[in-house]
Amino acid sequence: MTTVATATWRALGTGIRLVVHRGELEPAREAVERILDEVDRAYSRFRPDSELSRLNARTGDTVAISELLADAIGVALDAAERTDGAVDPTVGWAMRAIGYDVDFEQISSTGAPIEVRLEPIPGWPTVQLSRVRREVRLQPGVELDLGSTGKALAVDRAAAAAHAAIGYGSGVLVSFGGDIATAGAAPDGGWRILVAEDSETPTDAPGESIAIVDGAVATSSTTVRRWQRGETVLHHLVDPRTGGPVASPWRTATVVAATCVEANLAATAAIVLRGGGIGWLERSGLPARLVDGSGGIVRLNGWPEPDLRGPAAA
Amino acid sequence: MSPADRDRAVERLRAITIGTAIAGVAAAGGFGAIAAVSYRGAATADAVTAAVTTTTDTAVTAAQPTTTEPAATAAPTATSAPTVTSTTGSAHASSGGS
Numbered sequence: 001m002t003t004v005a006t007a008t009w010r011a012l013g014t015g016i017r018l019v020v021h022r023g024e025l026e027p028a029r030e031a032v033e034r035i036l037d038e039v040d041r042a043y044s045r046f047r048p049d050s051e052l053s054r055l056n057a058r059t060g061d062t063v064a065i066s067e068l069l070a071d072a073i074g075v076a077l078d079a080a081e082r083t084d085g086a087v088d089p090t091v092g093w094a095m096r097a098i099g100y101d102v103d104f105e106q107i108s109s110t111g112a113p114i115e116v117r118l119e120p121i122p123g124w125p126t127v128q129l130s131r132v133r134r135e136v137r138l139q140p141g142v143e144l145d146l147g148s149t150g151k152a153l154a155v156d157r158a159a160a161a162a163h164a165a166i167g168y169g170s171g172v173l174v175s176f177g178g179d180i181a182t183a184g185a186a187p188d189g190g191w192r193i194l195v196a197e198d199s200e201t202p203t204d205a206p207g208e209s210i211a212i213v214d215g216a217v218a219t220s221s222t223t224v225r226r227w228q229r230g231e232t233v234l235h236h237l238v239d240p241r242t243g244g245p246v247a248s249p250w251r252t253a254t255v256v257a258a259t260c261v262e263a264n265l266a267a268t269a270a271i272v273l274r275g276g277g278i279g280w281l282e283r284s285g286l287p288a289r290l291v292d293g294s295g296g297i298v299r300l301n302g303w304p305e306p307d308l309r310g311p312a313a314a
Numbered sequence: 315m316s317p318a319d320r321d322r323a324v325e326r327l328r329a330i331t332i333g334t335a336i337a338g339v340a341a342a343g344g345f346g347a348i349a350a351v352s353y354r355g356a357a358t359a360d361a362v363t364a365a366v367t368t369t370t371d372t373a374v375t376a377a378q379p380t381t382t383e384p385a386a387t388a389a390p391t392a393t394s395a396p397t398v399t400s401t402t403g404s405a406h407a408s409s410g411g412s
Contacts, residue, residue: 214396
């Protein structure tokens with residue numbers, strides 16, 4: 001008997017996927033869409049009327065912000081501190097400098113060479129936040145981009161909201177561009193997740209699949225959301241030391257954690273941290289799968305070897 | 315009232331006093347236990363975040379971003395990680411870059 005229903009659509013420049021187990025799809029979708037709308041208005045970098053855009057235009061001032069934006073900035077700063085600045089929200093200017101200044105779907109995949117003056121990003125301590133007073137002050141020259149942890153926070157909230165909308169005994173899986181959170185009861189055998197380079201990979205494609213009964217999964221990769229200017233290939237994961245796209249031993253990192261925020265910051269840190277962050281990941285205890293530049297795979301902290309018996313592992 | 319009656323009355327009053335004191339301590343402990351399990355930790359989380367993210371201008375000027383691997387003490391505070399198993403068959407979702 002089929003106990004899951006699925007909806008897919010696009011929002012915030014990425015693919016949205018909602019899977020409901022033993023519950024009604026429509027109220028869950030409405031809950032997810034409400035979160036997407038709130039997030040878009042609060043911290044989209046590409047909407048000039050978003051709270052974040054208005055905040056970025058008022059550096060030097062102390063600005064009152066909404067609870068959602070305060071939470072999102074707080075989560076981003078916490079991630080920056082825990083990763084020693086590897087996952088840092090003050091990359092906004094650097095992102096624009098390398099050409100990521102509009103929604104990614106509007107960026108041409110190729111183009112003429114551009115001249116970029118790279119410099120280290122300002123760093124997260126230049127952001128002064130009071131979550132109690134819901135006020136924030138950015139130093140002049142600082143521009144926030146909450147794209148990494150912000151998306152993960154949105155997924156966590158969307159999964160919780162969707163589950164609350166459909167009630168006891170049900171379960172949901174929500175994916176925003178391959179960052180996944182679950183809430184409630186899982187189907188028999190758990191939530192099956194195909195681990196891929198690209199989140200647009202069809203769910204029945206060959207590859208390595210894992211199952212979780214709760215928690216979240218996130219993947220960071222330099223192979224997707226990349227573009228070329230002249231002979232130079234650029235991507236969206238910025239190295240705070242240089243302000244340019246990071247050169248990492250890993251092209252893709254996938255991590256399982258209790259929340260999508262946890263999984264996302266660990267996956268991004270693995271790409272950005274000098275030396276590949278192996279020691280940092282091992283200390284975290286989070287199951288992780290790392291793919292190096294030639295396709296070699298490293299599995300850490302209980303990440304299972306692939307099951308080669310079924311068609312998905314062909 | 316005889317001296318013996320008076321002594322019995324004093325003993326009884328002392329027992330009642332001790333019993334009341336024990337009941338008071340137990341009640342306070344009970345309320346404390348209820349408060350402990352009811353407290354969700356929001357205020358603590360706020361305080362920690364505020365302390366971490368509120369910086370002085372001097373500290374800001376001195377701070378520089380680094381991406382060296384953090385020391386053991388700076389490792390992520392791993393909440394209990396979910397169990398991951400290998401599986402096959404069509405998936406519910408794909409995790410990948412986007």
